[in-house]
Structure formats: C-alpha cells, structure tokens
Amino acid sequence: MTLPAPLEELVEDFEAVGTKDKLQLLLELSQELPALPARYADAADSMEQVHECQSPLFLAVEVDDDAERHVHLFFSAPPEAPTTRGFASIMHTGLDGEPAATVLGVPDDFYTALGLTQAVSPLRIRGMAAMLARIKRQVREQVGDGQGGEP
Template sequence: MSLPAALAEIAEDFNALPEPERLELLLEFSDNLPALPARFDGVELEQVTECQSPVFLTVEVADDAQRTVNVFITAPPQAPTTRGFAGVLKEGLDALPAAAVLAVPDDFPSTLGLTRAVSPLRLRGMTAMLGRIKRRVAAALEG
C-alpha cells in the first residue's frame, strides 16, 4: 500500500511499538488534536454518525495548483480514542494535495496495528472519518 509520507510515518510509528504502547501513542494524538479555528464557531460541520462519540469534520480545498487540503475535526476530550483517530487523520492528511488524500486506501485505519487494542466499532469510526474526508475533497474538486 502506498501512503503519503506523513501517514506512512504515523503507521510506522504505531507498528514499531509493542501492542500495549500503541494505545498510548493514540492517546498522544488525542492530546495533539488542535481546536477548531474561530471561523468555525457557529458553523454546522458534518457529523460522523458511525462514531460512538460526537465527531464533526469539514475540509477546505485550496484553489492552488495542487488543490491543497486542510482538514478540520473536532471530538470531545471525554473520547480520547476517537480524538486520537481524529488527530492521526488531521496530522496525516492536512496540507496534502487533494489527489494524495483521495488515494489513501480506505482500510488505512487497519494498518495502525490497533485491531486488538480497540474495538472494531472504533476502527469503523476512523474508517468513516476518512471516508467523509475523501468524499468532501472529491465534492470540492467537482464543484
């Protein structure tokens, strides 16, 4: 599987750790998920209903030659696993060209080596986040 450099590095970091420590790394991504910019105050974002926690996201696709993507995700602090997945996607996809975001395999979450550390339902939530990001990027390119 070919991943953008940032996502490949994140996957390598997870897989380099023993299984118990992978969850700790996920929680670090949770801590590093930035708050939404003030311009999104009062703006309705798309809810990722597959997530057990209230997760909302949107993307912006620039009009530059690469159609650079900016990802914005919010998840509650009381849901550190979900926030961690959101942080992985924010860090791994933000500022990439649209084509690179669209080329990320849908099963990317399974490459993190977390299948025994988190529930399948949580992995499904991360897969849904990725799917929504990709759909929003594709819609921006078409529109």
C-alpha cells in the same frame, strides 16, 4: 500501500510498538488535535457529523484553489473521547496540507496497518473508516470530480 509521508510515519510509529503502547500513542495524539478556528466554533451547525463514531465527532474539509488543491482538515471531538480524538489526530497529522489527489489515493483500509484492531473495538475502527470516507467525499465534491480520480 502508498501513503503520504506524514501518514506513513504514523503507521511506522504504530507498527514499532506493542498493543499497550499503541493505546498510549493514540492518547498522546488525541492531545495534539488542533483547536478549531473561529469559523467552526459551532461544530454542530458548521461541520459534518460522523455518526459512526461512538463519541460526537464533527469534521470539515477545505480545499485550496491552488494547482495541487491542498486539503485542510478540521475536527471537533470532546476531550473526554480520547480514542475518537486520537483517530481524528491521525487523519489531521497524516493528511492535512496534502494535495487532493494524494488524499483521494489513500487506501480505504490504511488504518489496518496501524495495528489497532487488537487494541480498540471494531465499532471504533468503523468510526475511523467513516472519517476517511467522509474526508474523501468532501474532497471529491470540492474538486468537482465525483469519480474520485485526479482533480
């Protein structure tokens, strides 16, 4: 599996620990999710909701106009939803600032390598998969490539 370096590092971190420590790592990541910029202050009106998540999660994707079309991710999730925030933080840490082609190339099931399927419910895993699907769709829309190939 080919992943961008920051996402690969996270996968390695999760692979290196047991189930209980995976949950602790997810909790720590949830606390690192960056605050939203003012332009996304009203998440419900300015961001896309990921309905598959068990807790309210909103996301926005911005793609630069530079040659590599760098992707920037923004997430809103309540502090009382640490699993959802942890998943969002994984996406942010692993994909924010990466070129569009790199983000589009992330395998749809990369999250299986995190080993979280024994630590969290299948519904929560489905929410993470939906986050990635929405990110990729928004990137494709912004780079003008409806097929998801190289921009």
